[in-house]
Amino acid sequence: MGDAEQSPLTVTLRIPSSQSPVSLTLTANSLLIKGSKPQHVPLLRVLKAHFDPESRILNVAYLAERGGKNYSPLVNIEGKVEDQNVDSTTASWVENVLQACYEGLSVERSRQLLVFVNPHGGTKKGVSIFVKVVEPIFRAAGCGLNVIYTTHQGHAYEVVKESPLEYAAIITVSGDGLIHEVINGLSHHGNPIKALSTPVAPIPAGSGNGLSLNLLGIKDGFDVGLAALNVIKGRPMKVDLFSMTQGGKRSLSFMSQALGLMADLDLGTEHLRWMGDTRFMVGLLKGIVQLKPCPVQLSLKVAETDKTKMAEDLVTSRKEFEKDNISRSLPFNSITKVPEKSTLPPLNYLPDDADGWTSFDEPLIYVYAGKGPYVGRDFMAFPVSLPNDGLIDVMVMPLSPRKDILAAISGAAEGENYWRSNIKYVKAHAYRVKPLKPKGNLSIDGESFPFEEFQVEVHQGLGRFLSMYGQYAVDFASQNPAID
Numbered sequence: 001m002g003d004a005e006q007s008p009l010t011v012t013l014r015i016p017s018s019q020s021p022v023s024l025t026l027t028a029n030s031l032l033i034k035g036s037k038p039q040h041v042p043l044l045r046v047l048k049a050h051f052d053p054e055s056r057i058l059n060v061a062y063l064a065e066r067g068g069k070n071y072s073p074l075v076n077i078e079g080k081v082e083d084q085n086v087d088s089t090t091a092s093w094v095e096n097v098l099q100a101c102y103e104g105l106s107v108e109r110s111r112q113l114l115v116f117v118n119p120h121g122g123t124k125k126g127v128s129i130f131v132k133v134v135e136p137i138f139r140a141a142g143c144g145l146n147v148i149y150t151t152h153q154g155h156a157y158e159v160v161k162e163s164p165l166e167y168a169a170i171i172t173v174s175g176d177g178l179i180h181e182v183i184n185g186l187s188h189h190g191n192p193i194k195a196l197s198t199p200v201a202p203i204p205a206g207s208g209n210g211l212s213l214n215l216l217g218i219k220d221g222f223d224v225g226l227a228a229l230n231v232i233k234g235r236p237m238k239v240d241l242f243s244m245t246q247g248g249k250r251s252l253s254f255m256s257q258a259l260g261l262m263a264d265l266d267l268g269t270e271h272l273r274w275m276g277d278t279r280f281m282v283g284l285l286k287g288i289v290q291l292k293p294c295p296v297q298l299s300l301k302v303a304e305t306d307k308t309k310m311a312e313d314l315v316t317s318r319k320e321f322e323k324d325n326i327s328r329s330l331p332f333n334s335i336t337k338v339p340e341k342s343t344l345p346p347l348n349y350l351p352d353d354a355d356g357w358t359s360f361d362e363p364l365i366y367v368y369a370g371k372g373p374y375v376g377r378d379f380m381a382f383p384v385s386l387p388n389d390g391l392i393d394v395m396v397m398p399l400s401p402r403k404d405i406l407a408a409i410s411g412a413a414e415g416e417n418y419w420r421s422n423i424k425y426v427k428a429h430a431y432r433v434k435p436l437k438p439k440g441n442l443s444i445d446g447e448s449f450p451f452e453e454f455q456v457e458v459h460q461g462l463g464r465f466l467s468m469y470g471q472y473a474v475d476f477a478s479q480n481p482a483i484d
Protein backbone atom coordinates (compact mmCIF):
# COMPACT_ATOMS: atom_id res chain seq x y z
CA MET A 1 0.00 0.00 0.00
CA GLY A 2 3.02 2.28 0.50
CA ASP A 3 3.19 3.14 -3.24
CA ALA A 4 -0.54 3.78 -3.48
CA GLU A 5 -0.31 6.32 -0.68
CA GLN A 6 2.08 8.44 -2.74
CA SER A 7 -0.18 8.34 -5.81
CA PRO A 8 -3.03 10.77 -6.59
CA LEU A 9 -5.39 7.96 -5.51
CA THR A 10 -4.77 9.06 -1.93
CA VAL A 11 -5.79 12.21 -0.05
CA THR A 12 -4.77 13.06 3.48
CA LEU A 13 -7.00 14.88 5.93
CA ARG A 14 -6.69 16.47 9.31
CA ILE A 15 -9.76 15.42 11.30
CA PRO A 16 -10.58 17.24 14.58
CA SER A 17 -11.34 14.00 16.44
CA SER A 18 -8.08 12.34 15.37
CA GLN A 19 -4.55 13.17 16.57
CA SER A 20 -2.82 11.90 13.44
CA PRO A 21 -3.82 12.61 9.82
CA VAL A 22 -6.24 10.23 8.11
CA SER A 23 -5.49 9.03 4.58
CA LEU A 24 -8.13 7.89 2.11
CA THR A 25 -7.04 5.72 -0.81
CA LEU A 26 -9.21 4.65 -3.72
CA THR A 27 -8.39 1.03 -4.59
CA ALA A 28 -9.94 -1.16 -7.30
CA ASN A 29 -12.97 -2.11 -5.23
CA SER A 30 -12.75 -0.24 -1.95
CA LEU A 31 -11.87 2.91 -0.14
CA LEU A 32 -8.95 2.28 2.19
CA ILE A 33 -9.21 4.50 5.25
CA LYS A 34 -6.03 4.70 7.32
CA GLY A 35 -6.40 6.47 10.62
CA SER A 36 -6.04 4.94 14.02
CA LYS A 37 -7.25 1.61 12.57
CA PRO A 38 -7.03 0.89 8.79
CA GLN A 39 -10.22 -0.35 7.13
CA HIS A 40 -11.42 -1.19 3.64
CA VAL A 41 -14.88 0.14 2.82
CA PRO A 42 -16.30 -1.65 -0.27
CA LEU A 43 -17.23 0.83 -3.02
CA LEU A 44 -20.79 -0.51 -2.84
CA ARG A 45 -21.04 1.07 0.60
CA VAL A 46 -19.54 4.44 -0.32
CA LEU A 47 -22.30 7.02 -0.66
CA LYS A 48 -20.66 10.38 -1.01
CA ALA A 49 -17.44 12.29 -1.61
CA HIS A 50 -17.50 16.10 -1.63
CA PHE A 51 -14.77 18.73 -1.56
CA ASP A 52 -15.23 22.44 -0.90
CA PRO A 53 -12.15 24.20 -2.34
CA GLU A 54 -12.82 27.38 -0.34
CA SER A 55 -12.76 25.80 3.10
CA ARG A 56 -10.71 22.83 1.81
CA ILE A 57 -13.10 20.56 3.70
CA LEU A 58 -13.44 17.04 2.29
CA ASN A 59 -16.47 15.00 3.25
CA VAL A 60 -16.88 11.27 2.64
CA ALA A 61 -19.90 9.24 3.75
CA TYR A 62 -20.33 5.48 3.79
CA LEU A 63 -22.43 2.76 5.35
CA ALA A 64 -20.42 0.88 7.98
CA GLU A 65 -20.77 -2.80 8.87
CA ARG A 66 -23.63 -3.55 11.25
CA GLY A 67 -21.47 -5.18 13.91
CA GLY A 68 -23.65 -5.85 16.95
CA LYS A 69 -26.19 -3.15 16.03
CA ASN A 70 -29.69 -3.62 14.57
CA TYR A 71 -28.76 -1.78 11.39
CA SER A 72 -25.72 -0.70 9.40
CA PRO A 73 -24.92 2.87 10.46
CA LEU A 74 -24.05 5.89 8.34
CA VAL A 75 -20.53 7.21 8.93
CA ASN A 76 -19.35 10.66 7.90
CA ILE A 77 -15.68 11.53 7.68
CA GLU A 78 -15.00 15.22 7.46
CA GLY A 79 -11.67 17.00 7.60
CA LYS A 80 -9.39 19.63 6.13
CA VAL A 81 -7.07 18.78 3.30
CA GLU A 82 -3.88 20.34 4.67
CA ASP A 83 -1.73 20.84 1.64
CA GLN A 84 -2.89 23.98 -0.24
CA ASN A 85 -1.32 22.73 -3.45
CA VAL A 86 -3.54 19.69 -3.80
CA ASP A 87 -6.93 21.33 -4.37
CA SER A 88 -7.27 20.26 -8.01
CA THR A 89 -5.96 16.79 -7.21
CA THR A 90 -8.53 16.49 -4.43
CA ALA A 91 -11.34 17.59 -6.74
CA SER A 92 -10.35 14.92 -9.27
CA TRP A 93 -9.95 12.36 -6.46
CA VAL A 94 -13.55 13.10 -5.44
CA GLU A 95 -14.76 12.64 -9.01
CA ASN A 96 -12.80 9.38 -9.31
CA VAL A 97 -14.39 8.06 -6.13
CA LEU A 98 -17.90 9.01 -7.31
CA GLN A 99 -17.26 7.45 -10.72
CA ALA A 100 -16.04 4.25 -9.10
CA CYS A 101 -18.85 3.90 -6.57
CA TYR A 102 -21.72 4.86 -8.91
CA GLU A 103 -21.08 4.55 -12.66
CA GLY A 104 -18.46 1.87 -11.94
CA LEU A 105 -21.22 -0.20 -10.35
CA SER A 106 -23.69 0.67 -13.16
CA VAL A 107 -25.89 2.84 -10.96
CA GLU A 108 -26.75 6.48 -11.42
CA ARG A 109 -26.03 9.16 -8.83
CA SER A 110 -28.62 11.22 -6.95
CA ARG A 111 -31.71 9.10 -7.59
CA GLN A 112 -35.06 10.87 -7.39
CA LEU A 113 -37.23 8.84 -5.03
CA LEU A 114 -40.90 8.71 -4.19
CA VAL A 115 -41.03 7.46 -0.59
CA PHE A 116 -44.13 6.22 1.26
CA VAL A 117 -43.84 5.96 5.02
CA ASN A 118 -46.65 4.04 6.76
CA PRO A 119 -46.88 5.21 10.38
CA HIS A 120 -49.07 2.17 11.17
CA GLY A 121 -47.10 -0.69 9.60
CA GLY A 122 -45.68 -3.49 11.76
CA THR A 123 -44.76 -2.28 15.23
CA LYS A 124 -45.43 1.36 14.20
CA LYS A 125 -41.76 2.31 14.03
CA GLY A 126 -41.88 3.36 10.36
CA VAL A 127 -41.62 7.11 10.99
CA SER A 128 -38.69 6.91 13.41
CA ILE A 129 -36.87 4.38 11.20
CA PHE A 130 -37.25 6.72 8.26
CA VAL A 131 -36.31 9.95 10.03
CA LYS A 132 -33.44 8.60 12.15
CA VAL A 133 -31.84 6.02 9.87
CA VAL A 134 -33.04 6.02 6.29
CA GLU A 135 -33.48 9.68 5.39
CA PRO A 136 -29.92 10.66 6.48
CA ILE A 137 -28.55 7.87 4.25
CA PHE A 138 -30.64 9.03 1.28
CA ARG A 139 -29.56 12.65 1.88
CA ALA A 140 -25.88 11.65 2.19
CA ALA A 141 -26.16 9.97 -1.22
CA GLY A 142 -27.68 13.15 -2.69
CA CYS A 143 -31.06 11.56 -3.45
CA GLY A 144 -34.00 13.83 -4.28
CA LEU A 145 -36.92 12.90 -2.03
CA ASN A 146 -40.68 13.24 -2.29
CA VAL A 147 -41.78 11.81 1.07
CA ILE A 148 -45.42 10.97 1.73
CA TYR A 149 -46.58 9.82 5.15
CA THR A 150 -49.61 7.66 4.40
CA THR A 151 -52.74 8.75 6.24
CA HIS A 152 -55.06 5.90 5.27
CA GLN A 153 -55.25 2.54 3.56
CA GLY A 154 -55.21 3.14 -0.22
CA HIS A 155 -53.24 6.41 0.06
CA ALA A 156 -50.13 5.07 -1.71
CA TYR A 157 -52.35 3.46 -4.36
CA GLU A 158 -54.04 6.79 -5.13
CA VAL A 159 -50.75 8.70 -5.43
CA VAL A 160 -48.97 6.10 -7.55
CA LYS A 161 -51.92 5.73 -9.94
CA GLU A 162 -51.58 9.40 -10.93
CA SER A 163 -47.78 9.59 -10.60
CA PRO A 164 -45.88 11.42 -13.38
CA LEU A 165 -43.43 8.45 -13.61
CA GLU A 166 -40.45 10.71 -13.11
CA TYR A 167 -38.91 8.78 -10.23
CA ALA A 168 -35.92 6.45 -10.34
CA ALA A 169 -37.68 4.24 -7.78
CA ILE A 170 -40.65 4.03 -5.43
CA ILE A 171 -39.78 3.19 -1.83
CA THR A 172 -42.05 1.85 0.90
CA VAL A 173 -41.20 2.16 4.58
CA SER A 174 -43.64 -0.48 5.81
CA GLY A 175 -44.29 -4.18 5.20
CA ASP A 176 -45.38 -6.20 2.21
CA GLY A 177 -48.93 -4.77 2.28
CA LEU A 178 -47.77 -1.35 1.14
CA ILE A 179 -45.77 -2.91 -1.72
CA HIS A 180 -48.98 -4.65 -2.80
CA GLU A 181 -50.72 -1.28 -2.82
CA VAL A 182 -47.96 0.42 -4.81
CA ILE A 183 -47.89 -2.34 -7.43
CA ASN A 184 -51.66 -2.16 -7.85
CA GLY A 185 -51.46 1.62 -8.10
CA LEU A 186 -48.87 1.24 -10.88
CA SER A 187 -51.07 -1.34 -12.64
CA HIS A 188 -53.97 1.17 -12.67
CA HIS A 189 -51.78 3.94 -14.08
CA GLY A 190 -52.71 5.34 -17.51
CA ASN A 191 -49.56 3.68 -18.85
CA PRO A 192 -49.28 0.52 -16.72
CA ILE A 193 -46.35 -1.15 -18.51
CA LYS A 194 -44.20 1.96 -18.16
CA ALA A 195 -45.43 2.50 -14.61
CA LEU A 196 -44.63 -1.09 -13.60
CA SER A 197 -41.12 -0.70 -14.99
CA THR A 198 -40.44 1.82 -12.22
CA PRO A 199 -38.39 -0.17 -9.68
CA VAL A 200 -39.86 -0.63 -6.23
CA ALA A 201 -37.79 -1.25 -3.08
CA PRO A 202 -38.77 -1.90 0.52
CA ILE A 203 -37.44 -0.52 3.79
CA PRO A 204 -38.50 -3.27 6.22
CA ALA A 205 -40.81 -1.66 8.80
CA GLY A 206 -43.70 -4.14 8.69
CA SER A 207 -44.12 -7.45 10.45
CA GLY A 208 -43.33 -10.06 7.79
CA ASN A 209 -41.10 -8.08 5.41
CA GLY A 210 -40.88 -11.04 3.04
CA LEU A 211 -39.67 -8.98 0.06
CA SER A 212 -36.85 -7.41 2.05
CA LEU A 213 -35.74 -10.86 3.24
CA ASN A 214 -35.66 -12.11 -0.34
CA LEU A 215 -33.68 -9.12 -1.63
CA LEU A 216 -31.20 -8.83 1.25
CA GLY A 217 -31.11 -12.34 2.74
CA ILE A 218 -31.99 -13.77 6.14
CA LYS A 219 -29.09 -12.10 8.01
CA ASP A 220 -29.63 -8.64 6.51
CA GLY A 221 -33.34 -8.64 5.63
CA PHE A 222 -34.34 -6.53 8.65
CA ASP A 223 -31.32 -4.17 8.43
CA VAL A 224 -32.94 -0.85 7.53
CA GLY A 225 -29.54 0.75 6.81
CA LEU A 226 -28.69 -1.91 4.27
CA ALA A 227 -32.20 -1.65 2.78
CA ALA A 228 -31.52 2.09 2.29
CA LEU A 229 -28.21 1.19 0.60
CA ASN A 230 -30.15 -1.16 -1.70
CA VAL A 231 -32.31 1.81 -2.72
CA ILE A 232 -29.19 3.80 -3.63
CA LYS A 233 -27.01 1.06 -5.13
CA GLY A 234 -29.51 -1.62 -6.18
CA ARG A 235 -30.21 -2.20 -9.85
CA PRO A 236 -33.59 -2.98 -11.39
CA MET A 237 -34.23 -6.74 -11.29
CA LYS A 238 -37.04 -8.04 -13.49
CA VAL A 239 -39.65 -9.97 -11.54
CA ASP A 240 -42.81 -11.85 -12.46
CA LEU A 241 -46.10 -10.50 -11.19
CA PHE A 242 -49.41 -12.34 -10.89
CA SER A 243 -52.88 -11.38 -12.05
CA MET A 244 -55.45 -12.45 -9.50
CA THR A 245 -58.99 -12.38 -10.89
CA GLN A 246 -62.00 -12.68 -8.66
CA GLY A 247 -65.62 -11.91 -9.54
CA GLY A 248 -64.58 -10.09 -12.74
CA LYS A 249 -62.09 -7.89 -10.83
CA ARG A 250 -58.38 -8.11 -11.56
CA SER A 251 -55.63 -7.17 -9.13
CA LEU A 252 -51.90 -7.80 -9.11
CA SER A 253 -50.03 -9.83 -6.52
CA PHE A 254 -46.24 -9.89 -6.17
CA MET A 255 -45.60 -12.31 -3.33
CA SER A 256 -48.20 -14.80 -2.16
CA GLN A 257 -51.73 -16.10 -2.03
CA ALA A 258 -52.82 -18.20 0.93
CA LEU A 259 -55.92 -20.09 2.05
CA GLY A 260 -56.50 -22.27 5.08
CA LEU A 261 -53.95 -22.44 7.89
CA MET A 262 -51.42 -20.14 6.13
CA ALA A 263 -54.04 -17.40 5.70
CA ASP A 264 -55.44 -17.84 9.22
CA LEU A 265 -52.04 -17.45 10.86
CA ASP A 266 -51.57 -14.11 9.06
CA LEU A 267 -55.03 -12.52 8.88
CA GLY A 268 -56.20 -14.10 12.13
CA THR A 269 -53.39 -12.41 14.08
CA GLU A 270 -53.72 -8.80 12.85
CA HIS A 271 -54.64 -7.78 16.42
CA LEU A 272 -51.23 -9.05 17.56
CA ARG A 273 -49.19 -6.69 15.34
CA TRP A 274 -47.40 -5.35 18.39
CA MET A 275 -45.58 -8.71 18.58
CA GLY A 276 -43.82 -8.15 15.25
CA ASP A 277 -43.35 -11.38 13.33
CA THR A 278 -43.83 -13.56 16.44
CA ARG A 279 -47.56 -13.21 15.70
CA PHE A 280 -47.21 -15.69 12.81
CA MET A 281 -45.85 -18.41 15.11
CA VAL A 282 -48.64 -17.74 17.64
CA GLY A 283 -51.16 -17.99 14.77
CA LEU A 284 -49.59 -21.22 13.53
CA LEU A 285 -49.73 -22.91 16.94
CA LYS A 286 -53.35 -21.75 17.43
CA GLY A 287 -54.20 -23.10 13.96
CA ILE A 288 -52.61 -26.48 14.73
CA VAL A 289 -54.62 -26.76 17.97
CA GLN A 290 -57.88 -25.98 16.13
CA LEU A 291 -56.88 -27.91 12.97
CA LYS A 292 -59.61 -26.82 10.55
CA PRO A 293 -59.63 -28.47 7.11
CA CYS A 294 -59.87 -26.07 4.19
CA PRO A 295 -62.28 -27.62 1.69
CA VAL A 296 -61.53 -26.17 -1.76
CA GLN A 297 -61.41 -27.27 -5.36
CA LEU A 298 -57.90 -26.60 -6.67
CA SER A 299 -57.02 -26.74 -10.38
CA LEU A 300 -53.60 -26.10 -11.83
CA LYS A 301 -51.98 -25.48 -15.19
CA VAL A 302 -48.89 -27.38 -14.13
CA ALA A 303 -45.39 -26.75 -15.52
CA GLU A 304 -43.27 -29.02 -13.26
CA THR A 305 -43.93 -31.47 -10.43
CA ASP A 306 -40.55 -33.16 -9.96
CA LYS A 307 -38.99 -31.72 -6.79
CA THR A 308 -35.48 -32.93 -7.63
CA LYS A 309 -35.70 -31.36 -11.10
CA MET A 310 -36.92 -28.03 -9.67
CA ALA A 311 -34.05 -27.99 -7.15
CA GLU A 312 -31.57 -28.79 -9.96
CA ASP A 313 -33.02 -25.98 -12.07
CA LEU A 314 -32.41 -23.60 -9.18
CA VAL A 315 -28.75 -24.66 -8.99
CA THR A 316 -28.34 -24.31 -12.78
CA SER A 317 -29.93 -20.88 -12.71
CA ARG A 318 -27.55 -19.75 -9.93
CA LYS A 319 -24.52 -21.09 -11.80
CA GLU A 320 -25.57 -19.26 -14.96
CA PHE A 321 -26.03 -16.13 -12.92
CA GLU A 322 -22.59 -16.38 -11.36
CA LYS A 323 -21.05 -16.71 -14.84
CA ASP A 324 -22.60 -13.42 -15.88
CA ASN A 325 -23.86 -11.78 -12.74
CA ILE A 326 -25.17 -8.66 -14.38
CA SER A 327 -27.41 -10.30 -16.92
CA ARG A 328 -30.54 -10.32 -14.77
CA SER A 329 -30.28 -6.91 -13.18
CA LEU A 330 -30.54 -4.16 -15.71
CA PRO A 331 -28.12 -1.23 -15.85
CA PHE A 332 -29.93 2.03 -15.09
CA ASN A 333 -29.86 3.34 -18.64
CA SER A 334 -31.43 0.25 -20.21
CA ILE A 335 -34.95 0.44 -18.79
CA THR A 336 -36.42 3.30 -20.74
CA LYS A 337 -37.56 1.30 -23.76
CA VAL A 338 -41.20 1.03 -22.76
CA PRO A 339 -44.13 2.19 -24.87
CA GLU A 340 -45.62 5.60 -24.22
CA LYS A 341 -49.10 4.08 -24.27
CA SER A 342 -49.86 0.62 -22.96
CA THR A 343 -52.32 -1.71 -21.32
CA LEU A 344 -51.78 -4.60 -18.92
CA PRO A 345 -50.96 -7.92 -20.62
CA PRO A 346 -54.15 -9.77 -21.58
CA LEU A 347 -55.22 -12.75 -19.47
CA ASN A 348 -54.24 -16.04 -21.09
CA TYR A 349 -56.60 -18.31 -19.17
CA LEU A 350 -60.37 -17.99 -19.10
CA PRO A 351 -62.18 -19.04 -15.91
CA ASP A 352 -63.76 -22.07 -17.63
CA ASP A 353 -60.57 -23.08 -19.45
CA ALA A 354 -60.02 -26.80 -18.71
CA ASP A 355 -57.60 -27.88 -21.44
CA GLY A 356 -54.37 -29.17 -19.89
CA TRP A 357 -55.49 -28.33 -16.34
CA THR A 358 -55.23 -30.88 -13.54
CA SER A 359 -57.24 -30.89 -10.35
CA PHE A 360 -56.17 -31.67 -6.82
CA ASP A 361 -59.05 -33.24 -4.95
CA GLU A 362 -57.70 -34.34 -1.55
CA PRO A 363 -58.88 -32.53 1.62
CA LEU A 364 -56.41 -29.75 2.50
CA ILE A 365 -54.97 -27.84 5.43
CA TYR A 366 -53.70 -25.03 3.24
CA VAL A 367 -52.87 -23.82 -0.25
CA TYR A 368 -49.91 -21.45 -0.40
CA ALA A 369 -48.72 -20.04 -3.73
CA GLY A 370 -46.20 -17.34 -4.55
CA LYS A 371 -42.83 -16.02 -5.60
CA GLY A 372 -39.71 -15.32 -3.56
CA PRO A 373 -38.33 -17.93 -1.13
CA TYR A 374 -39.04 -16.22 2.19
CA VAL A 375 -42.53 -15.19 3.30
CA GLY A 376 -41.20 -14.36 6.77
CA ARG A 377 -38.08 -14.93 8.87
CA ASP A 378 -39.31 -18.30 10.09
CA PHE A 379 -40.57 -19.65 6.82
CA MET A 380 -38.83 -20.24 3.51
CA ALA A 381 -42.05 -21.33 1.80
CA PHE A 382 -40.87 -21.30 -1.83
CA PRO A 383 -37.19 -22.28 -1.76
CA VAL A 384 -36.90 -23.05 -5.49
CA SER A 385 -38.65 -19.88 -6.59
CA LEU A 386 -36.91 -17.79 -9.28
CA PRO A 387 -37.58 -14.08 -9.85
CA ASN A 388 -38.31 -14.26 -13.54
CA ASP A 389 -39.09 -17.84 -14.66
CA GLY A 390 -42.68 -17.06 -15.68
CA LEU A 391 -44.02 -19.59 -13.16
CA ILE A 392 -45.71 -19.58 -9.77
CA ASP A 393 -44.71 -22.03 -7.03
CA VAL A 394 -47.72 -23.72 -5.43
CA MET A 395 -47.49 -25.63 -2.16
CA VAL A 396 -50.32 -27.72 -0.76
CA MET A 397 -50.56 -29.52 2.55
CA PRO A 398 -53.16 -32.29 2.48
CA LEU A 399 -55.12 -32.94 5.67
CA SER A 400 -52.53 -34.46 8.04
CA PRO A 401 -52.27 -35.40 11.71
CA ARG A 402 -51.25 -32.58 14.10
CA LYS A 403 -47.88 -34.21 14.76
CA ASP A 404 -46.94 -33.95 11.05
CA ILE A 405 -47.82 -30.26 10.92
CA LEU A 406 -45.88 -29.62 14.12
CA ALA A 407 -42.92 -31.55 12.72
CA ALA A 408 -42.95 -29.29 9.66
CA ILE A 409 -42.17 -26.24 11.85
CA SER A 410 -38.65 -27.51 12.40
CA GLY A 411 -36.55 -26.69 9.35
CA ALA A 412 -39.24 -24.34 7.93
CA ALA A 413 -36.80 -21.40 8.03
CA GLU A 414 -34.36 -23.39 5.87
CA GLY A 415 -37.02 -24.51 3.38
CA GLU A 416 -36.83 -28.16 4.46
CA ASN A 417 -40.63 -28.51 4.16
CA TYR A 418 -40.08 -28.58 0.45
CA TRP A 419 -38.69 -32.10 0.68
CA ARG A 420 -41.43 -33.53 2.91
CA SER A 421 -43.31 -36.17 0.96
CA ASN A 422 -46.66 -35.13 2.47
CA ILE A 423 -46.26 -31.60 1.05
CA LYS A 424 -47.16 -31.21 -2.62
CA TYR A 425 -45.08 -28.59 -4.43
CA VAL A 426 -45.45 -27.72 -8.10
CA LYS A 427 -44.55 -24.93 -10.48
CA ALA A 428 -47.52 -23.70 -12.48
CA HIS A 429 -48.43 -21.23 -15.20
CA ALA A 430 -51.78 -20.60 -13.52
CA TYR A 431 -54.12 -22.04 -10.92
CA ARG A 432 -57.67 -21.54 -9.65
CA VAL A 433 -59.38 -22.17 -6.36
CA LYS A 434 -63.06 -22.59 -5.55
CA PRO A 435 -63.84 -22.57 -1.81
CA LEU A 436 -66.32 -25.26 -0.75
CA LYS A 437 -67.32 -23.61 2.53
CA PRO A 438 -68.91 -20.19 3.08
CA LYS A 439 -66.36 -18.63 5.43
CA GLY A 440 -62.60 -18.48 5.60
CA ASN A 441 -59.53 -16.35 5.06
CA LEU A 442 -57.93 -15.53 1.73
CA SER A 443 -54.69 -13.60 2.00
CA ILE A 444 -53.12 -11.96 -1.05
CA ASP A 445 -49.66 -10.56 -0.25
CA GLY A 446 -50.79 -10.53 3.41
CA GLU A 447 -53.93 -8.47 2.63
CA SER A 448 -57.45 -9.81 3.22
CA PHE A 449 -59.59 -10.65 0.17
CA PRO A 450 -63.15 -12.11 -0.09
CA PHE A 451 -63.19 -15.86 0.48
CA GLU A 452 -64.52 -16.53 -3.00
CA GLU A 453 -63.47 -18.30 -6.18
CA PHE A 454 -60.37 -16.81 -7.82
CA GLN A 455 -57.80 -17.51 -10.52
CA VAL A 456 -54.12 -16.58 -10.71
CA GLU A 457 -51.79 -16.41 -13.69
CA VAL A 458 -48.20 -15.27 -14.13
CA HIS A 459 -46.86 -12.33 -16.16
CA GLN A 460 -43.18 -12.91 -16.79
CA GLY A 461 -40.92 -9.97 -15.93
CA LEU A 462 -43.75 -7.44 -15.62
CA GLY A 463 -42.34 -5.78 -12.48
CA ARG A 464 -39.00 -4.48 -11.17
CA PHE A 465 -37.45 -4.55 -7.72
CA LEU A 466 -34.15 -2.92 -6.84
CA SER A 467 -31.52 -5.50 -5.97
CA MET A 468 -27.84 -5.21 -5.10
CA TYR A 469 -27.36 -8.88 -5.96
CA GLY A 470 -29.49 -9.35 -9.10
CA GLN A 471 -31.10 -12.50 -7.67
CA TYR A 472 -32.78 -13.63 -4.45
CA ALA A 473 -30.22 -13.41 -1.64
CA VAL A 474 -31.22 -16.80 -0.30
CA ASP A 475 -29.33 -20.03 0.29
CA PHE A 476 -31.24 -23.26 -0.05
CA ALA A 477 -29.58 -26.61 0.52
CA SER A 478 -30.88 -28.10 -2.70
CA GLN A 479 -29.99 -31.70 -1.79
CA ASN A 480 -32.87 -33.77 -0.44
CA PRO A 481 -32.00 -34.27 3.27
CA ALA A 482 -34.43 -37.25 3.43
CA ILE A 483 -36.24 -35.91 6.49
CA ASP A 484 -39.42 -38.04 6.35
Ligand SMILES: Nc1ncnc2c1ncn2[C@@H]1O[C@H](COP(=O)(O)OP(=O)(O)OP(=O)(O)O)[C@@H](O)[C@H]1O
Pocket: 118, 119, 120, 121, 122, 123, 150, 151, 152, 153, 154, 155, 174, 175, 176, 177, 178, 179, 181, 205, 206, 207, 208, 209, 210, 273, 445, 446, 447
Ligand atom coordinates in the same frame (compact mmCIF):
# COMPACT_ATOMS: atom_id res chain seq x y z
N1 LIG B 1 -52.02 5.75 7.89
C1 LIG B 1 -52.49 4.51 7.77
N2 LIG B 1 -53.43 4.04 8.62
C2 LIG B 1 -53.87 2.79 8.56
N3 LIG B 1 -53.47 1.89 7.62
C3 LIG B 1 -52.55 2.31 6.74
C4 LIG B 1 -52.00 3.62 6.77
N4 LIG B 1 -51.09 3.72 5.77
C5 LIG B 1 -51.08 2.52 5.13
N5 LIG B 1 -51.94 1.67 5.72
C6 LIG B 1 -52.20 0.27 5.41
O1 LIG B 1 -51.50 -0.56 6.35
C7 LIG B 1 -51.54 -1.88 5.84
C8 LIG B 1 -50.44 -2.71 6.46
O2 LIG B 1 -49.20 -2.32 5.99
P1 LIG B 1 -48.06 -3.39 5.69
O3 LIG B 1 -48.62 -4.65 5.21
O4 LIG B 1 -47.09 -2.71 4.82
O5 LIG B 1 -47.43 -3.66 7.10
P2 LIG B 1 -47.53 -5.02 7.92
O6 LIG B 1 -48.81 -5.72 7.63
O7 LIG B 1 -47.22 -4.72 9.33
O8 LIG B 1 -46.30 -5.83 7.33
P3 LIG B 1 -46.23 -7.23 6.57
O9 LIG B 1 -47.20 -7.18 5.43
O10 LIG B 1 -44.80 -7.34 6.14
O11 LIG B 1 -46.61 -8.24 7.59
C9 LIG B 1 -51.56 -1.74 4.33
O12 LIG B 1 -52.72 -2.35 3.85
C10 LIG B 1 -51.64 -0.23 4.11
O13 LIG B 1 -52.53 0.10 3.10
